[in-house]
Amino acid sequence: MRTPLVAALSLAMPAVLAAQTIPPPEYAARRDSLAQRMDSGVVVAFGGANPVGSERFAQLPAFRYLTGFLEPDAALVLVIRGEKPTGTLFTQPRDPRRALYDGFPPDSAAVARRTGLRARSFAALTPVLDSLASSGLPFYTIRDFTTADYAAEDSLTRGAGYMRAFAARHGGLELRDAHPVLDSLRSRKSSAELAMLRRAIDLTVAAQREVMRTIRPGMWEYEIEALFQGAFRRGGGDGAAFVSIIGSGPNSTQYHYNANDRRMAAGEVVVMDVGAAFGGYAADVTRTVPVSGRYTPDQRAVYQIVRDAQAAAERVVRPGSSFEAWREAARVVVARGVARLGLTEGVDATFDPPWADQCGKDPLRCNQAFLYMAHGLGHGIGLEVHDRPHPWYGAGTFAEGDVFSIEPGVYVSTRLLEMLPDTPKNRKMIAKVRGAVRRYQNIGVRIEDDYVVTGSGLEWVSRAPREPDEIEAEMARPRPSALLEVPRQSR
Ligand code: GLY
Ligand code: MN
Ligand code: MN
Numbered sequence: 001m002r003t004p005l006v007a008a009l010s011l012a013m014p015a016v017l018a019a020q021t022i023p024p025p026e027y028a029a030r031r032d033s034l035a036q037r038m039d040s041g042v043v044v045a046f047g048g049a050n051p052v053g054s055e056r057f058a059q060l061p062a063f064r065y066l067t068g069f070l071e072p073d074a075a076l077v078l079v080i081r082g083e084k085p086t087g088t089l090f091t092q093p094r095d096p097r098r099a100l101y102d103g104f105p106p107d108s109a110a111v112a113r114r115t116g117l118r119a120r121s122f123a124a125l126t127p128v129l130d131s132l133a134s135s136g137l138p139f140y141t142i143r144d145f146t147t148a149d150y151a152a153e154d155s156l157t158r159g160a161g162y163m164r165a166f167a168a169r170h171g172g173l174e175l176r177d178a179h180p181v182l183d184s185l186r187s188r189k190s191s192a193e194l195a196m197l198r199r200a201i202d203l204t205v206a207a208q209r210e211v212m213r214t215i216r217p218g219m220w221e222y223e224i225e226a227l228f229q230g231a232f233r234r235g236g237g238d239g240a241a242f243v244s245i246i247g248s249g250p251n252s253t254q255y256h257y258n259a260n261d262r263r264m265a266a267g268e269v270v271v272m273d274v275g276a277a278f279g280g281y282a283a284d285v286t287r288t289v290p291v292s293g294r295y296t297p298d299q300r301a302v303y304q305i306v307r308d309a310q311a312a313a314e315r316v317v318r319p320g321s322s323f324e325a326w327r328e329a330a331r332v333v334v335a336r337g338v339a340r341l342g343l344t345e346g347v348d349a350t351f352d353p354p355w356a357d358q359c360g361k362d363p364l365r366c367n368q369a370f371l372y373m374a375h376g377l378g379h380g381i382g383l384e385v386h387d388r389p390h391p392w393y394g395a396g397t398f399a400e401g402d403v404f405s406i407e408p409g410v411y412v413s414t415r416l417l418e419m420l421p422d423t424p425k426n427r428k429m430i431a432k433v434r435g436a437v438r439r440y441q442n443i444g445v446r447i448e449d450d451y452v453v454t455g456s457g458l459e460w461v462s463r464a465p466r467e468p469d470e471i472e473a474e475m476a477r478p479r480p481s482a483l484l485e486v487p488r489q490s491r
Helices: 004-012 024-038 061-067 096-102 108-115 124-132 148-156 160-171 179-187 191-214 220-236 247-252 297-316 324-340 368-372 424-440 468-476
Strands: 040-046 075-080 086-093 119-123 139-142 175-177 245-248 269-274 276-278 287-292 403-406 409-413 443-448 449-453 458-460
Touching: 024 040, 024 061, 024 075, 024 108, 024 179, 040 061, 040 124, 040 148, 061 075, 061 139, 061 179, 061 468, 075 124, 075 403, 075 443, 086 108, 086 124, 119 124, 124 160, 148 424, 160 276, 179 269, 191 269, 191 276, 191 287, 191 424, 191 449, 191 468, 220 269, 245 247, 247 269, 247 409, 247 443, 269 443, 287 443, 287 468, 297 324, 297 403, 297 424, 297 443, 324 368, 324 409, 368 409, 449 468
Parallel strands: 040 139, 086 119, 139 175
Antiparallel strands: 040 075, 075 086, 245 269, 269 287, 403 449, 409 443, 449 458
16 A cells, blocks of 8 residues: 555656756845845855865855855856846866766856856955955855854854955955845745745655654654655655754654764654755754654643644734744743643742853743743754744744744753852752653653745645644554655656
């Protein structure tokens, strides 16, 4: 019998799909949009360096967004005077013997066809920039970090070092940051981008279903990781968009656990926070399931709080609604839920957290409920798994075309109490909540879904089973055969 996974995908898509990519003119349109918002200037962006280790080369997101160029060690220079920028891609020549290993790079005609950019040798980059330094135009940089999460470490990257030396050579030339403009462009997805994201999300949902049916007590977390990886590649995806988080038992309470080397036992939950990448675009979908196939009443109680928090946040989102109202809707549900279970002294009770210095900026971090969910409620997805917008950063609003995740959680571990500073307030709290923390300990639940803001509200895209009864029903279905047929991408 063919499994519903296959049936669902087969119904939605023909067995071999037409190639799905960003159309080349869209890259030029993105550069034009950047130019329109900048008026005049020179924008310099570095692509990714050829990896020295065993990983496959993956182009940096910002560079990929503006060029679509997927070869390593390149740089882009845009000269903006008026609305139409002049763009040049500086690419590395490859000697013929190296090309026998790494492939022959595209020639300048192929580069122009694919990216709309003129290609020059990388050796010309420095003389070109040196001559532009006296043009009077302001210089903007696009930094060469892999993910904005590590922007602070950017000073060590090749592009940052190059541009620092360049500025020093030209009398301390001021370098401006092009990211605010670029990020605002990237936050609103085009229909081609949305199609790529939908493929990544569909692959992830299919894999979640497949894995739910396969999990059994005694399996290892790495077996689950491998199943996801296999499903992502079989479906024509690039692979995992980030290292899969497969956390069972105590590991379910660590937000970004990813050693994935523990054996799972009956009676535990396992958090599976995973996402396929497709054409560079990342999905991010989490399900927390019972290893034995049935939630215990205590696991269900925690699960329902998280699910209710997610539903409350979903109800707030439409164009124009505020990030703050969205975040508060979920927070209130979590605060009430954990108070009901006896995990806090009350909805508004406060404590002295190890991060007390942050409470001036955000007093809610001193609310006892924060102890059980100390991470953000969600983030944009796109070429980075933590793409813009990062709603918890700002006083902004949702807009049509935002694609983002909502990922509440509740994580219970006695370590939460052990890490607290020894203060009178904390001693009083611990005396009250210790029993409940022991009762629910090692139950970590996160539910994460991906959404698109539409003209009138919100579309839930990652439709993997997520109500407790649906998950149990999926887990009771027959295990899929090892060689599922999934639709492939012709490339
Ligand atoms: N997968 C990491 C996160 O959920 O943000
Ligand atoms: Mn996420
Ligand atoms: Mn995630």
